[in-house]
Amino acid sequence: MTPAIVTRMRERPEGRVARITLAQSGPLNVLGLGLMEDLAAALRDLAGDEALRAVVLAGEGARAFIGGADLAELAEADRAMAQDFAVRLQGVCQAIRTLPVPVIARLQGWTIGAGLELACACDLRIAASGALFAMPELRMGLPCVTGAALLPGLIGWGRTRRLLLTGEPIDAATALAWGLVEEVVEEAELERALERLVGEILAGAPGAVRRQKALMRQWEDLLPAERAAPGLAAFAACWDGPEPRQRLRAVLAGAQDAAARVRTSR
Numbered sequence: 417m418t419p420a421i422v423t424r425m426r427e428r429p430e431g432r433v434a435r436i437t438l439a440q441s442g443p444l445n446v447l448g449l450g451l452m453e454d455l456a457a458a459l460r461d462l463a464g465d466e467a468l469r470a471v472v473l474a475g476e477g478a479r480a481f482i483g484g485a486d487l488a489e490l491a492e493a494d495r496a497m498a499q500d501f502a503v504r505l506q507g508v509c510q511a512i513r514t515l516p517v518p519v520i521a522r523l524q525g526w527t528i529g530a531g532l533e534l535a536c537a538c539d540l541r542i543a544a545s546g547a548l549f550a551m552p553e554l555r556m557g558l559p560c561v562t563g564a565a566l567l568p569g570l571i572g573w574g575r576t577r578r579l580l581l582t583g584e585p586i587d588a589a590t591a592l593a594w595g596l597v598e599e600v601v602e603e604a605e606l607e608r609a610l611e612r613l614v615g616e617i618l619a620g621a622p623g624a625v626r627r628q629k630a631l632m633r634q635w636e637d638l639l640p641a642e643r644a645a646p647g648l649a650a651f652a653a654c655w656d657g658p659e660p661r662q663r664l665r666a667v668l669a670g671a672q673d674a675a676a677r678v679r680t681s682r
């Protein structure tokens with residue numbers, strides 16, 4: 417039987433990239449308690465890896481990133497088990513958000529319900545042109561209560577209400593236009609586009625990228641008026657290490673291979 421979670425490490429010249437593939441039994445990678453426990457453990461293992469630069473979160477196969485919560489499991493749940501489900505889902509969303517390095521969701525086929533909540537917790541979302549998205553929880557008698565709270569920050573309150581209240585699926589082009597995903601490419605181009613995106617992240621100075629991710633999470637969690645203080649502190653703290661001076665001097669020296677140059681790997 418395929419293990420539920422496979423983590424593969426790849427060493428690129430600029431640093432280490434992990435890829436977590438979710439593979440619940442069945443073609444749609446549905447999210448049950450066991451898969452969430454395994455995902456939480458995989459994220460915990462990665463959190464302490466100082467050499468890690470980025471993580472890709474993917475679903476096994478082309479039919480789905482995640483086809484939502486495991487409905488067979490939830491149909492038999494009592495109050496305590498349902499609460500456990502919601503707490504674990506919130507836990508993995510937070511583990512993705514608090515992982516020190518950027519996490520990119522690779523979206524192909526269906527991304528539904530709890531799967532879309534996980535995708536919202538990622539830093540970036542890249543989708544194949546045939547991808548489809550839906551939040552049909554209300555049709556199952558369930559409100560969306562965890563990662564869905566991140567939706568208004570991505571797509572605004574009106575579109576969040578539309579997704580949640582209607583349960584109607586949207587296609588990849590609509591998801592891109594709404595800001596639910598940041599990039600859509602043809603299916604055959606997905607791996608190449610993902611590589612390019614990872615490459616652009618790896619061009620950033622490692623310490624600064626980690627600092628930026630943490631800061632953006634704080635910004636999301638704070639009220640607008642509270643956002644300035646941690647930004648000012650993070651900017652000052654950068655100067656405790658060598659990154660800004662090294663990179664700035666390289667740019668000023670006109671070094672052709674300086675990673676800090678504004679350039680594109682396309």
Ligand SMILES: C/C=C/C(=O)SCCNC(=O)CCNC(=O)[C@H](O)C(C)(C)COP(=O)(O)OP(=O)(O)OC[C@H]1O[C@@H](n2cnc3c(N)ncnc32)[C@H](O)[C@@H]1OP(=O)(O)O
Pocket residue numbers: 442443444446483484485486487488526528529530531552553556558
């Ligand atoms: C708190 C969070 C809550 C939520 O996440 S609520 C949302 C839960 N998810 C859903 O409501 C999606 C339900 N699934 C579907 O609507 C359809 O599937 C799809 C549109 C995603 C895909 O349709 P198609 O390509 O025709 O596949 P297929 O034949 O329906 O499914 C293949 C096998 O997968 C099982 N399955 C599908 N989704 C789930 C699920 N979410 N939980 C458990 N099993 C699921 C099916 O029953 C079937 O199984 P078999 O091959 O044995 O007939």
